[in-house]
Amino acid sequence: MYRRDFLKTGIVGALGTWVSRSLNSQQTSDSLVVLVDGVGSNMVLFSTDAGVVLVDSGAPKAGFQNLTLSYKVQTLFNTHYHLDQTGNNEVFGAAGTKIIAHEHTRQWMSTDYWIPDENRYAKARPKAAQPTETFHTTGSLKVGMEQIDYGYLPLAHTDGDIYVFFKTANVLAVGDVASPIRDPALDWFTGGWIGGRIDAMDIILRLSNEQTRIVPASGPVMTQAEFKAERDMMEEVRSRVWKQTLKGDSPKDMLEAGVLADLARTWKDPYKFLYAAAKGMFAHHNKLDPSVV
DSSP, rough: OOOEEEEEHHHHHHHHEEEEEEESSSSSSSSSEEEEEOOOEEEEEEEEETTEEEEOOOOOOOOTTHHHSSOOOOEEEEESSSSHHHHHHHHHHHHHHHEEEEHHHHHHHTTOEEGGGGGGOOOOOGGGGGGGGESSSSEHHHHHHEEEEEEOOOOOSSSSSSEEEEEEEEEEEEEEOOOOSSSSOOOOOGOOOOOHHHHHHHHHHHHHHHOOEEEBBBBSSBOOOHHHHHHHHHHHHHHHHHHHHHHOHHHHHHHTTTTTTTTSSSSHHHHHHHHHHHHHHHGGGGGGGGOOO
């Protein structure tokens, strides 16, 4: 099994209350770890003599400047626009870090947008926090001996999700496309929906193998088998929700009908999930059944 113990390293010393989990990069001179902040957001930090790459910047946190002082981060990837993954972008942007994200993520971060669940607008992020380089489909770069590929995961959690694949180390950062602990989230307002999530998970399964370590936005590092189990569960949920949608059921009806019963996991807020799942089903009904109008 892969190591999941929390290690006290030089990186942790620089972060104070932050902790890390070693991913044991294959290169002896390189270091690959998962950093975990105080609210449970994961970041992947790859350190080599040729430079430092970070995947996601975590939730807003005082004292995060210590990381930029101890490690000159050259490249920062944002797996999507949510604050848990981009909360410290300003710190890195101000230090000259190149921030890479999908173009849709840049759009969400550069304009005011509506948050339906909270009935309010979120203000556009400062210029320093916004991505400086965007893409639409795929991209790649090489840092030291590490080949890093990244690509778009359409409409999975938001409309701007990406994966970041450290191919040599065989580590895949997938953001909120995987949710081993917290409720799977579907940002339906941006186009995220359960069908897109399953399609994205299939992309990750094709990229990975039995030795791949898959890093979600929150929770423990996953094996391919664990990731596939979540994917299969989501397919079962999709099938159940669609059947109830065809009957005209509301999210409350679905909850009372036991759509989320007898699964390998439970939801902390099942109604919220079913509301988002139902919203996504109506938005994408033509991809499920052309007879629905």
